[in-house]
Amino acid sequence: MALDDPRATPPPDDPAAREADAARLIGDERLPCGRLVSHAWEQARAAGDQPDPHMDGCAFCRQAVEGLTALDSTTRTLWAERPSARTVADRVMRAVRAEVRLGRMLPLDDPTRELRIAETAAAKVLRRAADRVPGVRAASCRLTPAEGSTRVTIAMTLAVTLDRPLPGRAAEVRRAVAHAAEQELGLAVSTIDLRIASVLEPLKPTASDEPTLRDGSGR
Amino acid sequence: MTAVRTASVERTAARAALAVPGVSELQPSLRQSLAEAATRVRRTLGSAAPSPETGIHAERAPRTGAWHVEVRCVLDEDRRALDTARDVRESVGSAVDAYATRHGIPGPVTVVVTVTRTTGHRPSHHPGTTAP
Numbered sequence: 174m175a176l177d178d179p180r181a182t183p184p185p186d187d188p189a190a191r192e193a194d195a196a197r198l199i200g201d202e203r204l205p206c207g208r209l210v211s212h213a214w215e216q217a218r219a220a221g222d223q224p225d226p227h228m229d230g231c232a233f234c235r236q237a238v239e240g241l242t243a244l245d246s247t248t249r250t251l252w253a254e255r256p257s258a259r260t261v262a263d264r265v266m267r268a269v270r271a272e273v274r275l276g277r278m279l280p281l282d283d284p285t286r287e288l289r290i291a292e293t294a295a296a297k298v299l300r301r302a303a304d305r306v307p308g309v310r311a312a313s314c315r316l317t318p319a320e321g322s323t324r325v326t327i328a329m330t331l332a333v334t335l336d337r338p339l340p341g342r343a344a345e346v347r348r349a350v351a352h353a354a355e356q357e358l359g360l361a362v363s364t365i366d367l368r369i370a371s372v373l374e375p376l377k378p379t380a381s382d383e384p385t386l387r388d389g390s391g392r
Numbered sequence: 393m394t395a396v397r398t399a400s401v402e403r404t405a406a407r408a409a410l411a412v413p414g415v416s417e418l419q420p421s422l423r424q425s426l427a428e429a430a431t432r433v434r435r436t437l438g439s440a441a442p443s444p445e446t447g448i449h450a451e452r453a454p455r456t457g458a459w460h461v462e463v464r465c466v467l468d469e470d471r472r473a474l475d476t477a478r479d480v481r482e483s484v485g486s487a488v489d490a491y492a493t494r495h496g497i498p499g500p501v502t503v504v505v506t507v508t509r510t511t512g513h514r515p516s517h518h519p520g521t522t523a524p
């Protein structure tokens with residue numbers, strides 16, 4: 174490895190630089206040529222100001238400086254990255270949360286029961302199917318697998334407009350959700366339970382196409 | 393069975409899964425995500441590339457020699473998830489079986505496919521939906 178520019182290391186009075194200084198990290202070992210590693214490193218950093226004939230001809234010093242240059246570069250990258258325990262913990266927590274968000278695993282409609290889908294993935298598709306019914310917004314969607322079979326129960330809460338009879342609207346949602354479960358996912362649905370949990374304002378001719386919740390809070 | 397052989401089986405399975413139409417990507421397991429969290433610093437130094445077997449876990453039962461392969465995948469919504477998952481199972485099963493036979497580590501292969509996410513929106517019209 175070439176010694177690019179050892180003097181690129183920040184001045185030693187910088188506390189951060191002192192912590193990250195490569196020579197400090199490995200201690201003060203003596204090289205076979207008799208020089209201390211720290212001395213060789215200091216000489217290399219000062220090479221432009223004070224030419225050193227020993228350094229030019231000594232393979233031990235050259236090798237040590239090359240190694241320290243690599244270590245210095247690595248240390249500086251790590252320092253910039255600041256992989257503190259908290260940072261690592263944050264990454265671990267993000268990974269764990271992402272796994273938890275998947276929810277339970279549901280069987281797809283296959284007799285081997287070797288094909289599964291995460292509850293969140295299936296719920297997203299089913300909620301979207303309900304949302305496609307005019308005047309309806311899905312508020313929540315939970316799926317529960319039946320014991321010992323591939324069938325799944327769907328429980329959904331809805332917000333709906335009151336401009337049409339609720340039984341007919343619920344039947345539309347049921348058809349839409351059942352169709353999506355079978356045709357988009359491949360789930361075997363045993364039951365679809367719907368609960369209307371809130372009311373949407375009906376569309377006004379001049380308003381946008383999206384109904385809004387009556388309390389104005391949106392979804 | 394060495395770890396190297398298992399990693400090769402996992403790479404074989406990953407290639408086979410990604411070749412199936414409708415498979416968008418493979419999703420790392422929690423174990424792989426945690427390993428990723430710990431090794432990300434090393435990658436900033438250019439010392440390691442993303443693992444090619446991400447999203448795959450393979451094991452061989454010591455007594456029976458049976459292979460158990462788990463695949464976690466993200467699917468396109470252009471195809472029914474069940475159909476794509478079946479194709480992944482067939483493709484990975486065949487690829488692992490062929491690899492294991494070729495390398496003298498044959499055994500029955502079981503493939504479990506988990507769909508963790510679907511991507512891309514397919515506008516579809518379902519029966520019975522009418523305007524208000």
